[in-house]
Amino acid sequence: MEWFSSDGYWLSRLVFQRGLAVLYVVAFVGAARQFRPLIGERGMLPVPRFTARVPFRRAPSLFQLRYSDRLFAAVAWSGAALAAAVAAGAADAVPLWAAMVLWAVLWALYLSIVNVGQAWYSFGWESLLLETGFLAVFLGNDTVGPPVLVLFLLRWLLFRVEFGAGLIKMRGDRCWRNLTCLYYHHETQPMPGPLSWFFHHLPRPLHRVETAANHVAQLGLPVLLFTPQPVATWAAAAIVVTQLWLVLSGNFAWLNWITILIALTAVDGRLVAGVTPLPEPPEPGGTPAWFAAAVLAATAVVLALSWWPARNLLSRRQRMNASFNSLHLVNTYGAFGSITRVRHEVVVEGTPDIRPTATSEWREYGFRGKPGDPRRLPRQFAPYHLRLDWLMWFAALSPGYAERWFGAFLTRLLDGDRDTLRLLRHNPFPDRPPGGVRARLYRYEYTDWAELRRTGAWWRREFVREYAPPVTAGRRVPR
Known part of the structure; x- marks a missing residue:
């Protein structure tokens, strides 16, 4: 099964998994620190009131079985501790099956939080973290080469994130088509950052260039992810640059950082090794049959569920940041279909x-x-x-x-x-x-x-x- 894995992506997998684990830490710590006034027993939108009216099948969660503030805190802090261990290399220090269990537990714990989080957890990056975390379960560890199919699914995810955002803009506010949206965006975005004031005061011709570059990044570069190397690597690198620009210009939680991590999975480590001194890659063993079967099954599930987001991309009534199932497995993404002027x-x-x-x-x-x-x-x-x-x-x-x-x-x-x-x-x-x-x-x-x-x-x-x-x-x- 030489076709099944590609050792050239070992570095991409390493950076992706460690970075994703760090984002899990951030997400779990944020949940632990903020849940009591938001969704706690005496919160503004209490979980017990939500689970009393919403059945398990619509919002699967550990907290459907039982809820207390003490239990929620235990889940959130346990998730943060487990994610920190994975970020430190725990998943590469255990057998393959155990690594998959670690990633699956992180996904299940955070799914339990998101599905009872109500309005406070209604953001697209929650679903993006869950979908990405699900794919990480099947990416393996140092004992096997990175599965090609999962790498492909990550590119398909990145394509939906970027291309969906590009389409929603072109179909939405006219200012995206006449290249004037960034006259307003840096001032009216949800949470400006320390550099947003300076971005807003850039010359207007440069704002038009920014907008045009955004269209290229979101409507052109994602298509190149499916081309042979080194084109796919350069397309991914360009997407990383555009995301770093967004990191500097605003506060969008972990949306930009997780997009960067997904993009890095398209980078061929052999090309990086040619220009950068890197340690020798690990020597993976053969691919176990049970692992190959699990990856094939997961791929089949994702491809089957992709019908809904693919149809959404083609629809004139495109939805953004929507999940088509209660497990948040294959979602549709997008942002700023319209821009607030004031x-x-x-x-x-x-x-x-x-x-x-x-x-x-x-x-x-x-x-x-x-x-x-x-x-x-x-x-x-x-x-x-x-x-x-x-x-x-x-x-x-x-x-x-x-x-x-x-x-x-x-x-x-x-x-x-x-x-x-x-x-x-x-x-x-x-x-x-x-x-x-x-x-x-x-x-x-x-x-x-x-x-x-x-x-x-x-x-x-x-x-x-x-x-x-x-x-x-x-x-x-x-x-």
């Missing part, structure tokens, strides 16, 4: 007064990632995912995105709930909870160079309207 932010404030009046003093709560204080430079958090901050961006787009949880969020601020306050950067009431809280909608715009030098402010903001009226201790939103 940035709005929900600013949450509290007052010491139990009965607020026109003269009440209102103090602003500070979030870790989303814009708030105009003088605060946005921070870099990716690949860590700040779930509340991200949904606050959607809440500013439309109150409908927040109707299930925003009232509960305000109530927890009234209570001075410690777990909720840990999600925030600044609590203006450190000694006792506020008497009332409210939310207001502001329009945010980047300052220009002159205003930044004069005021030290990265943003200017203008009040738009009341977002949520004051809620006081005597008039709370039902949990």
Whole structure:
């Protein structure tokens, strides 16, 4: 079965698997640190309430059988510890079957979290991590050569990620077709990074070049992944460069990093070895028949499930970031089919007064990632995912995105709930909870160079309207 594996991709597999394990660590640690106020027993969207109405077949999860905050914490921290062990090389230090079990356990544990995470886990990179983690189960370890079929499936995954994103743009907002979307995107993206202000102020002709290059990267390069080497390697390398550009210009959790890792599986290590001093590759043994059978079965399953995302790519009503099965095995991806031209932010404030009046003093709560204080430079958090901050961006787009949880969020601020306050950067009431809280909608715009030098402010903001009226201790939103 010489055709079954390709030893030239041993380095690609090594980097991919170790990097994927690191992203699992980030995902599990983020879940452990944020779950209590979001989906815990007393959270804004409690898991027990979700599992009571959603059957196991629609959302398979360990927590369908039993839920407690202590059990969730054990699952999340155990997943983080196991992923850290795999990142340190545990999967290459054990027999092949044991390595597959390690990867399968990571996938099952994170699937259990995502499937009860509700709105907080409704992002495309959750499904991407699960689909990638499933394929990693069948990629083997140092005892066998990397299976060609799984390498092909990873390219098919990368193709869907990039080509799907390219199509959704061309079919969506007109500004992608006239090359003007980046006039707005760096300012209005969900969570700007520390360099986003500078990207926004690049000359407009360069923004048009950026947009055109994006179309080439997402609609042209993915096709070249299926061509012979070295073309596929150069196409993958170019995709890596474009993803690093996105890493510098924004905060998209682990989306860009996992895309980079998948792209690296298309890089032929023999070409890299020709220009870079590398250690000698391990000497893999023969491919066990049972492993070959498992890879063939997994390939057949993925190809069968590929019908739905392939049809979606061809559809004029293309969906983005959708799963067609409850195991998140073969999904459709895409982002920014439309671009927001104006940035709005929900600013949450509290007052010491139990009965607020026109003269009440209102103090602003500070979030870790989303814009708030105009003088605060946005921070870099990716690949860590700040779930509340991200949904606050959607809440500013439309109150409908927040109707299930925003009232509960305000109530927890009234209570001075410690777990909720840990999600925030600044609590203006450190000694006792506020008497009332409210939310207001502001329009945010980047300052220009002159205003930044004069005021030290990265943003200017203008009040738009009341977002949520004051809620006081005597008039709370039902949990």
